[in-house]
Every structure is written in structure tokens, then in C-alpha cells.
Amino acid sequence: MKIYFLKAAFFMLLALNFASCKQKTEVAAPEVEVTEITTADVVNLEQQADSTGYIVKVGEQAPNFTTTLTDGTEVSLESLRGKVVMLQFTASWCGVCRKEMPFIEKDIWLKHKNNPEFALIGIDRDEPLDVVVAFAKATGVTYPMGLDPNADIFAKYALRKAGITRNVLIDKEGKIVMLTRLFNEEEFGELTHKIDEMLK
Numbered sequence: 001m002k003i004y005f006l007k008a009a010f011f012m013l014l015a016l017n018f019a020s021c022k023q024k025t026e027v028a029a030p031e032v033e034v035t036e037i038t039t040a041d042v043v044n045l046e047q048q049a050d051s052t053g054y055i056v057k058v059g060e061q062a063p064n065f066t067t068t069l070t071d072g073t074e075v076s077l078e079s080l081r082g083k084v085v086m087l088q089f090t091a092s093w094c095g096v097c098r099k100e101m102p103f104i105e106k107d108i109w110l111k112h113k114n115n116p117e118f119a120l121i122g123i124d125r126d127e128p129l130d131v132v133v134a135f136a137k138a139t140g141v142t143y144p145m146g147l148d149p150n151a152d153i154f155a156k157y158a159l160r161k162a163g164i165t166r167n168v169l170i171d172k173e174g175k176i177v178m179l180t181r182l183f184n185e186e187e188f189g190e191l192t193h194k195i196d197e198m199l200k
Contacts, residue, residue: 019091040048052181053162062170063156066122067146070133075121075146081118085170085200086191091125091156097165100183101137101139104167107192109143117172120144123169126163165192171198 049055056063058131062085066076077085090097104120112118122145126131129147136145146153152159157168169178169191178194180187 012029048152049159049162053159054157054166054181055159056157056168056176056179058176058179060176061174062176064169065153067121067148067153067157069121070129070136070145070147075144076152076169080119081174082172083117084172084195086120086195087116087149087157087168087170088122089125089157089164089166089168090119090122090135091127091164092131092138094164098139100165101141101189101199103183103188105139105141105143107188109141110194112155112195112199113143118195118199121146123153168199169194 004132031079042085050057052078062077064076064078066074067076086108088101101122103121107118113120120143122136122141122143124135124145125148127147128133132145132147136142149153153165154160158166163181165181165183168177170174177198178191
């Protein structure tokens with residue numbers, strides 16, 4: 001009789017413990033509302049984006065990131081503080097990028113590559129290493145190219161689905177001084193002139 005009673009008490013305690021755990025799970029579940037927060041964030045980004053899709057503005061601190069270059073070196077934007085930095089967002093499928101890149105090579109990179117106060121990185125949007133290496137070779141550029149899996153770096157600067165090509169010019173304090181979109185000869189001339197002035 002005692003054994004029967006002890007067994008019954010044991011199973012009753014197990015049942016109560018299970019019910020308690022289940023109740024805790026049911027209470028905790030409503031706190032997780034990731035979808036609503038994510039949707040709100042996306043809407044907020046779309047509202048703050050300019051007409052070209054940029055979510056950053058001139059005068060703001062450039063968002064930090066780390067990219068792996070095609071030679072395997074890791075570079076963070078923060079590590080380049082004290083230099084004038086130009087970021088070129090690009091991809092092999094972008095025809096305008098292919099048109100612009102030889103000008104970046106000739107008029108910016110070859111002119112300033114030996115200046116220790118200047119850095120230029122092409123950030124290739126969501127393409128594998130072999131594609132990026134072939135792309136640089138095909139366009140004839142020798143400036144460093146960084147990988148951007150899932151366009152996560154790009155998404156710090158512009159709406160994730162916004163187009164390229166884009167150039168972001170950053171001063172020695174890490175602030176954005178110029179943003180370009182597409183390839184316009186007059187705007188590109190302004191970009192090269194601004195780099196020259198900043199490196200004087």
C-alpha cells in the first residue's frame with residue numbers, strides 16, 4: 001500500500017512539474033516578436049533613404065565593417081582611420097561598374113596608391129572569391145577588392161536591394177564627405193578633385 005502511494009505521489013509530482021514547464025513556455029512565447037521589429041526596421045530604413053537609396057548622409061560617421069580582400073587579408077574601416085578612404089560598391093554583373101572602374105584605376109588609384117594617407121577598396125556585392133578575382137582581371141583594376149557576402153556591408157550604406165555602382169568618400173576622421181551613384185563624368189570629376197584636395 002505504501003509503495004503504491006509513493007508511486008502515485010511520484011507520478012503526480014512529475015505531472016505537476018511538466019505542467020509548470022509548459023506554463024512557463026506559454027508565458028515566455030509572446031515576448032518574441034522578431035518579425036514585427038524587423039518589419040519596422042525595414043520601413044524605417046526605407047523612410048530615411050534618399051532618392052538614390054542611400055541610408056547614410058554626408059557629414060555622418062561612416063558605418064564600420066570588416067571585409068576579406070581577395071588576397072585573404074582582413075581589413076576593417078576602423079583600421080583605416082587617419083586616411084582618406086574611398087569605397088566603391090560594385091559587382092561583376094553591373095555594366096555601369098565595368099565602365100567606371102577603369103577610370104577609378106587610372107584617375108584615382110594609380111595617382112594616389114603610393115600615398116600612405118589614402119586607401120581605396122572595391123566592395124564586391126555578394127559574389128564568390130573566384131568571380132571577384134576574374135572580375136578585377138577583366139576590368140584591369142589593381143586596387144584592392146573586398147568580399148561582401150549577402151551584401152551585408154552594402155546594407156550599412158544603402159537599402160539592401162538598391163542598385164550600384166556607388167562611391168563613398170570618407171575623411172581622416174571617418175566622416176562621409178561625398179556619395180555618388182552611377183557614373184556621371186561631371187560628378188566623377190568632382191570626386192577626383194575632392195580626393196586631390198583632401199590629400200594636399
